[in-house]
Amino acid sequence: MKDLIFISHAVPQDDYLAVWLSSKLSLMGYNVWVDKEDLRSGSAFWNDIEVNMRDKSIRFIALVSNSYIEKSRNRNSGVFSEVTLAKSLSKKIDNYIIPLKVDDCSYDDFPINILPLDTIDFSKNWGSGLKKLLKEFEIQNIPKNRKASNVLTLWHDYQNIRGKVLKQEESYGSNWFLSSLPEKISIYKFTGEPKSIYAEIPFPVIRNGDYYLGFFDDSSLYSRTEFKETILVEEFLADDVCVLNNGDKILDTEPKFTSLMNKSIYNYFYHNEDFRAYPISNKKRVVYPIHTRSSSGFVSFIRNGRKGRRKLKGSKPVNWSFGLSFVFQLYPFPHFVANHHILSSDENGFFDIDKQLEYRRSIPSEWFNRHWFDRILAFMALASGSIENQEIIINSGTEKFVINLATMSFNSDYGYRET
Numbered sequence: 001m002k003d004l005i006f007i008s009h010a011v012p013q014d015d016y017l018a019v020w021l022s023s024k025l026s027l028m029g030y031n032v033w034v035d036k037e038d039l040r041s042g043s044a045f046w047n048d049i050e051v052n053m054r055d056k057s058i059r060f061i062a063l064v065s066n067s068y069i070e071k072s073r074n075r076n077s078g079v080f081s082e083v084t085l086a087k088s089l090s091k092k093i094d095n096y097i098i099p100l101k102v103d104d105c106s107y108d109d110f111p112i113n114i115l116p117l118d119t120i121d122f123s124k125n126w127g128s129g130l131k132k133l134l135k136e137f138e139i140q141n142i143p144k145n146r147k148a149s150n151v152l153t154l155w156h157d158y159q160n161i162r163g164k165v166l167k168q169e170e171s172y173g174s175n176w177f178l179s180s181l182p183e184k185i186s187i188y189k190f191t192g193e194p195k196s197i198y199a200e201i202p203f204p205v206i207r208n209g210d211y212y213l214g215f216f217d218d219s220s221l222y223s224r225t226e227f228k229e230t231i232l233v234e235e236f237l238a239d240d241v242c243v244l245n246n247g248d249k250i251l252d253t254e255p256k257f258t259s260l261m262n263k264s265i266y267n268y269f270y271h272n273e274d275f276r277a278y279p280i281s282n283k284k285r286v287v288y289p290i291h292t293r294s295s296s297g298f299v300s301f302i303r304n305g306r307k308g309r310r311k312l313k314g315s316k317p318v319n320w321s322f323g324l325s326f327v328f329q330l331y332p333f334p335h336f337v338a339n340h341h342i343l344s345s346d347e348n349g350f351f352d353i354d355k356q357l358e359y360r361r362s363i364p365s366e367w368f369n370r371h372w373f374d375r376i377l378a379f380m381a382l383a384s385g386s387i388e389n390q391e392i393i394i395n396s397g398t399e400k401f402v403i404n405l406a407t408m409s410f411n412s413d414y415g416y417r418e419t
Contacts, residue, residue, distance in 0.1 A: 002093075003143045004056040005032045008082045010067035016365040017063060017102055017126065024130055029144030030137070033057070035078060046081065053085055058142060060086040060096055061133075062114055063122075065103040072111040087113035095140055100129065103358060124354050163416055170415035173303075173373050176335045176408040177380070179328070182399035185236050185257070187244065188212045189227035197224070203397040204263035208250055213260060216397025233257070237330070254330060261328035264396040265336060265403075274382060278323065278343055278350060286341045288323035289313060289382060299378040300387045307387070310371070310378040318351075320344045320363050322375050336403060338376055380405050 005025055009018040022032045033052050053060070062068070062083065071079035090096040099110065099119045107119065120136070122129035189210050190197050197212065198205070205214040217230065229244055236242050237257060242250040250256065269275045269287045277285040289312050292299050297313035312322040323341045328334075344351050344359035351359070364372070384392045384405060392403040 001143065002056055002058040003031045003145055004052060005030050005059050005061060005142070006053055006057040007032060007034045007061045007063065008068075008079065008086070009035075009063035010065055010071050010079060011035070013067035014063050014065055014102060016361055017122070020126065020361075021061070021063075021130070028134065030142065031145055035082070046078075049078075049082070050085065053082070053089060057089070058093065058096075059098055059137075059140075060089070062086070062097060062099045062111075063102050064099050064105060064110055064114070064119070066105045068102075069105055069109050069111065083111050083113050098133070098136065100133070104355070123358075125357075166415040166417055167413070168415045170412050171409045172412060174408045174410065175338045175340070175373075175376055177338060178404040178406075178408060179261075179334045179336055180402045181233050181334055182215045182396065182401050183233060184215070184230050184399060185233050185260070186214055186217055186228065186230045186397075187250065188214075188225060190224045191226050192224055204260060204267045206256055206259050206263065208256060211248070211250065213250070213256060214397055215260070215264065215399035258328050258330065261336075261401075262326065264394055264401070265326050265328070267396065268392070268394050269383070272383065280325075280341070280353075280356075284325055286323040286325050286343060288321040288341075288343050289379070292382065299382045301374065301377040301381040302387060303374065303377055308374055308378075310374045312375060312378055312382070314363075317362070318344050318346055318359060320359065322379065324376065324379055335408065338380070340372055340376060377405075377407070 007018050007022060009015070018034050022034045025032045033056075035049060060082075068079055071077040072083050074080055086097050097114050097117055099114045099117055100122045101107070101119050102122045104123060107115075110119075120129055120132045190212065198207075201212070201214065201216070203214050203216040205212050205216075207213075211227075227244075227246060229246075231242065236250075236253055240251070240253055242253050244250065266277065266285065266287070269277060274289055274291045274293075275287050276290050277287050279285050289299075292312050297311045298309045299312050300307060300309050302308070314320050321343045323343050324338045325341060327337045327339065329337060342360045342363050344356055344363065350356070380392070381387050381389070390405055392405065394401050394403065
């Protein structure tokens with residue numbers, strides 16, 4: 001009985017999506033085949049493709065993109081051969097061809113052999129597109145005959161990643177940066193309009209009802225100060241509720257302190273001429289470099305005593321920048337978590353969210369964990385001002401805290417070698 005899901009795509013442009021989709025479908029129990037080479041008719045391996053399509057396949061999934069459309073017009077390409085054969089087989093198998101629109105290509109430009117067919121849109125969100133595709137499979141009773149037990153192994157097989165687990169002690173880096181804490185926190189109550197007060201305070205500050213919390217002591221604000229109390233941070237964090245000298249209470253001390261620490265690190269980058277911040281949501285901003293001090297976009301860093309270089313900005317296939325967002329955490333010890341991002345743009349500015357997602361997957365598709373980790377270190381080295389610096393000092397008002405640039409590492413009795 002035929003049960004094969006044949007995935008046709010443009011090689012190498014849409015390899016990443018093809019591998020992602022193959023892994024997901026295999027994990028769900030479907031028998032999937034992906035052509036990872038652009039094999040034209042008449043090549044030594046075309047017979048294998050033709051046998052799989054003619055004798056085994058029950059569905060032909062076409063990942064239609066601008067690259068796919070271009071290749072479908074070239075009679076010497078594998079895509080042209082696959083689409084032509086699929087059209088022939090569709091006369092014998094109902095609903096054989098299922099097109100997936102995977103980028104901003106126009107429906108009017110779809111290959112003529114699949115133009116009239118209903119299409120599932122993957123261009124905005126792969127996850128929602130996959131749900132629709134699985135629903136179609138259920139409606140059409142596409143058989144499942146197996147379930148991949150290890151999706152990571154399957155992913156590595158598709159990506160031709162070869163690795164080996166080694167019985168040896170290994171130290172693993174992380175994206176956690178140890179941080180000291182400010183010594184004191186100041187709590188103010190001012191007279192006047194709250195919004196105008198925010199504008200007058202040149203330091204990170206958070207509001208708690210009528211009170212303003214920050215790591216500052218500014219005499220220019222004294223004329224409007226109705227109440228002020230300075231508390232040791234250690235005492236402020238000792239309980240969920242901080243009782244002030246006047247009897248009023250500051251609730252949820254840890255979340256408020258965490259918010260203030262987050263504001264402080266972003267404020268550091270706002271005042272650094274080498275960086276800008278880009279909002280990716282209402283509450284999250286990504287800091288990215290606008291200058292890397294080299295025309296190539298490479299930045300030097302030190303890892304385990306050795307000097308390295310990684311690219312933080314590039315121009316292929318589009319303009320892109322490596323960026324970080326930061327989250328402060330008190331436990332198990334005070335530290336900042338640095339989360340990595342890829343931002344893409346052209347001469348008109350940053351792309352919309354859908355196009356950002358597209359390039360966020362494709363640009364780093366061949367990066368291993370070490371490539372991401374090295375870029376985090378390079379980013380922080382650039383932020384510190386010198387490759388020789390071992391820390392970043394954040395001055396917030398009259399207080400400061402220090403971020404250690406040697407990331408937290410963890411030891412294991414096992415290692416892994418990527419090849």
